[in-house]
Amino acid sequence: MVKKKKSLSKLKEEAWSLFSARLKERYADDEGNVRCFTCGAVMKLNTTNCQGGHYLSRGAYPGLMFHPDNSRVQCYRCNCHLHGNTVEFRIRLIEEIGLERVEALEAQRHVQVKLTRSDYEKMIEELKNNSNT
Ligand SMILES: [Zn+2]
Secondary structure: OOOOOOOOOHHHHHHHHHHHHHHHHHOOOOEEEOOOOOOOOEEEOOOOOEEEEEEEOOOOOOOOOHHHHHHHEEEEEHHHHOOOOHHHHHHHHHHHHHHHHHHHHHHHHOOOOOOOOOHHHHHHHHHHHHOOO
16 A cells, blocks of 8 residues: 655644644743743643744745744734734844844845755654653
8 A cells, every 4th residue: 555645845834833842842831831932921832822933934934944043932912913023023032042143043034945855754753752741
């Protein structure tokens, strides 16, 4: 029997959902509470309100979708209604990692990253093995 191969976009979504899950775990406390990076609202892990957000949006800057400096936990309001709450995102990102790294990230925003099927598969494997829970 031939197994149907997952499409590239499916692999990308799978990688993103694991990437985002690891991110949320990293910022959550022992009770499973995590703060929105940009407004400070407290959220429960594994709820639709608790999302992985981007400073430079994945739609406009797909090459930075998996960049660790570009992604933080956000609430639904900041991520969706406020489109990432970018101004606040930048201020807090500078507080956390410093202006130099934020500028380095911004300088890469038009980088083209072409990930192949095996890149995604490798990433998924690594993210699965990296669970802190
Ligand atoms: Zn928020």
